[in-house]
Amino acid sequence: xxxxxxxxxxxxxxxxxxxxxxxxxxxxxxxxxxxxxxxxxxxxxxxxxxxxxxxxxxxxxxxxxxxxxxxxxxxxxxxxxxxxxxxxxxxxxxxxxxxxxxxxxxxxxxxxxxxxxxxxxxxxxxxxxxxxxxxxxxxxxxxxxxxxxxxxxxxxxxxxxxxxxxxxxxxxxxxxxxxxxxxxxxxxxxxxxxxxxxxxxxxxxxxxxxxxxxxxxxxxxxxxxxxxxxxxxxxxxxxxxxxxxxxxxxxxxxxxxxxxxxxxxxxxxxxxxxxxxxxxxxxxxxxxxxxxxxxxxxxxxxxxxxxxxxxxxxxxxxxxxxxxxxxxxxxxxxxxxxxxxxxxxxxxxxxxxxxxxxxxxxxxxxxxxxxxxxxxxxxxxxxxxxxxxxxxxxxxxxxxxxxxxxxxxxxxxxxxxxxxxxxxxxxxxxxxxxxxxxxxxxxxxxxxxxxx
Ligand code: ASP
Ligand code: MG
Numbered sequence: 226x227x228x229x230x231x232x233x234x235x236x237x238x239x240x241x242x243x244x245x246x247x248x249x250x251x252x253x254x255x256x257x258x259x260x261x262x263x264x265x266x267x268x269x270x271x272x273x274x275x276x277x278x279x280x281x282x283x284x285x286x287x288x289x290x291x292x293x294x295x296x297x298x299x300x301x302x303x304x305x306x307x308x309x310x311x312x313x314x315x316x317x318x319x320x321x322x323x324x325x326x327x328x329x330x331x332x333x334x335x336x337x338x339x340x341x342x343x344x345x346x347x348x349x350x351x352x353x354x355x356x357x358x359x360x361x362x363x364x365x366x367x368x369x370x371x372x373x374x375x376x377x378x379x380x381x382x383x384x385x386x387x388x389x390x391x392x393x394x395x396x397x398x399x400x401x402x403x404x405x406x407x408x409x410x411x412x413x414x415x416x417x418x419x420x421x422x423x424x425x426x427x428x429x430x431x432x433x434x435x436x437x438x439x440x441x442x443x444x445x446x447x448x449x450x451x452x453x454x455x456x457x458x459x460x461x462x463x464x465x466x467x468x469x470x471x472x473x474x475x476x477x478x479x480x481x482x483x484x485x486x487x488x489x490x491x492x493x494x495x496x497x498x499x500x501x502x503x504x505x506x507x508x509x510x511x512x513x514x515x516x517x518x519x520x521x522x523x524x525x526x527x528x529x530x531x532x533x534x535x536x537x538x539x540x541x542x543x544x545x546x547x548x549x550x551x552x553x554x555x556x557x558x559x560x561x562x563x564x565x566x567x568x569x570x571x572x573x574x575x576x577x578x579x580x581x582x583x584x585x586x587x588x589x590x591x592x593x594x595x596x597x598x599x600x601x602x603x604x605x606x607x608x609x610x611x612x613x614x615x616x617x618x619x620x621x622x623x624x625x626x627x628x629x630x631x632x633x634x635x636x637x638x639x640x641x642x643x644x645x646x647x648x649x650x651x652x653x654x655x656x657x658x659x660x661x662x663x664x665x666x667x668x669x670x671x672x673x674x675x676x677x
Contacts, residue, residue, distance in 0.1 A: 226256040226406055227449045230416060230438035233265035234455040235512040236354055239303035245358065246365040248453065248515050249411065253367065255448065256406045258441060259413045261358050262434040263350025264300070267293065268417075271325070275346045278329030279338040286329040294322045297353050304361045314360050318353055325349050340384035344418075344428045351415025351434070359413045369411045377401050377444075378419030378437060380427045387419060387427035389440050391499070398444040414441070436496040439507070443499040450500050450507045452492055458509040458520030459484065459491055462534045466661055467668045473533060474518055477526040478502075480533070483616045483650045486572075487535035497522065530626035531617035531671045536664045538611035538657040540572070541588050542640060543595070546580040547602025556601070557581065563597040573612060573652050575641045582641050584612065584654060610640060611660035614652050615667060621648020626671075633670040637663050 229252060231245050249257055263271075270289055277286035297318045305311040328346050332338055355371055362369035377397040380387035405412045416434025419427050429436050435452055442450040457472050459481065464470040478501040482494040497507045501524050510519040550556050560581060564571050567590040571583045585591065591606070598604045615630050621644065630651060641654035655663065 226258065226445055226447050227252060227451060228258045228260060228438050228442040228445070228447045229451045229453060230260040230434055231262065231358075231512065232434065232452070232454045233262045233267070235453045236261050236263075236358060237265040239300050239361075241512070242300065242304060242358060242361045243365075244512055244515075245453070246361050246367065248512060249362060249369075250365060250367060251515070252451075253411070257411055258402055258406060258445065258447070259358065259362075259369070259411060260416045260434060260438045260441060261351065261354050261413065262416050263354050264296065267296075267350035267353070268347055268431070271346050271350055272343070274325070274329050275332055275338060275343055278332035279336060281333055281336065283330065283333045286333065287326060290322060290326050290329060293325070293353075294319070297322070297357065300357055301360070304357065305364060310360065314356060317356050321349055321353050341382075341425065344384045344387075345426050347428050348415070348418035348426050351417050355413055355415040362411060362413065367411055368409060369413050370405055372401055372405070372412045372414050374414040374416070374418050374437065375420035375424065375426060377414070378429075378440065379422055380419040380429070382421045382425065382427065384427055386430040387421075389419065389429065389436070390422075391440070391444070393422065394440055395444040398441060402441070402445060432493060432496065435492050436499075439497040439500040442505050442507075443503050446503070447500075447505055450497065450505055452497075452507060452509050453512045454491065454509060455511060455513060456491055456509075457511045457514065457517050459522075459533070461532070461672050462664060462668050463536070466536065467534070467664050469668060469673055471672055472518060473520050475521045475523070475526045476532055477528070477618050478522055478524045479647075479649060480526075480616050480618055481522050483614065484533055484535050487537055487612075487614050491520075494522070528619040528622075529617050530619045530623035531615055531630070533616050534613065534664050534667045534671070535616060536611060536613040536660045537586070538660045539586055540584045540610040540612050540654060540657070541586075541591065542582055542584050542607040542610055542654065543591075543598070544580055544582045544605045544607070545598055545602050546605075548579045550601050551576070551579055551581065560598065560601060563594055566597070567594045569594055573641055573643055573654060575643055584610070584641065607640070609657050610654055611657035612652060612654050613660055613664055613667065614650050615671075616650050618647075618649050620644075620651055627651070629670050630667060633666040634663055635666065 379393035416437035
């Protein structure tokens with residue numbers, strides 16, 4: 226058995242849904258369970274409608290609802306044509322869209338949004354998408370069956386970011402999904418949404434369909450989880466920044482997680498952790514190029530010296546100098562508490578006996594942070610910096626790789642340098658405008674030489 230998850234662009238319109246049906250057909254011998262996102266852009270539109278409603282702008286909210294109606298009914302007509310099946314499906318969609326219209330109306334009466342109501346609205350994208358995909362699969366001769374994800378994806382009641390309950394999910398998956406797969410049917414579920422044990426609809430947080438797929442895969446002890454998206458997989462660098470970026474065919478989970486924090490937005494590895502930690506490989510595939518290789522993510526891929534180069538250019542360095550304080554126990558804790566208090570996350574940290582340097586990406590609350598840090602010593606701020614991360618699980622062991630990385634930096638001025646203790650991420654802070662050329666030199670050094 227395998228779990229196949231199709232993101233918004235893989236179900237964005239009738240043509241995409243047809244391609245998806247063909248991809249599923251190719252996997253039938255492996256017993257697929259299909260998880261789908263909302264049609265691309267739908268979740269944003271749903272949340273906008275809810276906000277318009279709660280802000281008292283009911284006309285705009287209903288216009289948004291009608292655009293969604295139009296879009297989903299067009300997909301139905303293009304996929305199923307006319308006739309009783311098409312009418313049934315259009316009726317199913319219309320009931321959901323009427324429910325949406327009632328919800329935004331209710332929000333406009335209330336004049337504010339509750340997290341619980343927002344989840345009821347946000348989950349409608351997947352509720353709308355799943356029956357359309359079922360119908361398209363059936364059209365393609367595949368014995369697909371709709372399963373309401375709320376029957377299997379049990380969560381707590383933290384609306385907006387509900388916590389899955391793995392044991393109850395496993396039991397529900399065994400009860401509701403296994404018999405279908407055993408009978409040669411293809412269960413289709415909406416991602417991102419779940420329900421409390423009492424049946425109240427919840428969501429897992431934005432982008433949560435990958436998480437759903439991973440949870441189902443872990444619960445069913447699937448052979449593999451496939452994340453179908455609109456890019457070829459993870460690359461050795463961002464192709465908009467570096468020329469010659471290459472597909473990474475196999476990557477370790479911890480490496481992928483390091484890259485994600487630098488904005489590799491293909492998928493957030495934490496969402497697939499439940500599967501990877503159980504030894505289930507996760508693949509990223511491009512539904513526009515289904516025969517391409519894709520990327521395989523496992524916990525135990527072979528260690529390479531360097532797997533990828535990532536960078537970003539909007540970094541601020543905050544430096545605290547205090548000869549008196551820094552040697553004393555608990556000093557770092559107090560400094561970190563300042564950042565936590567002002568909801569600012571710290572990226573790179575380096576220390577010496579008399580100073581601590583920290584980087585942040587988000588300077589929204591920086592003035593407040595600085596004001597509080599002055600209690601500890603002299604504080605200085607340097608803007609216009611950027612960060613490059615050289616990621617590879619064998620980096621620390623392969624001393625020649627480290628030498629090569631340092632050589633590629635050349636005479637570029639570095640402000641901070643850090644290697645984490647597992648030796649997987651060499652992070653360098655430099656001027657923002659040096660990031661692009663240095664990334665290119667590093668990439669050339671590691672990825673254009675076949676002996677690398
Ligand atoms: N449709 C949801 C979102 O846009 C979940 C997902 O696509 O993974 O966040
Ligand atoms: Mg997504």
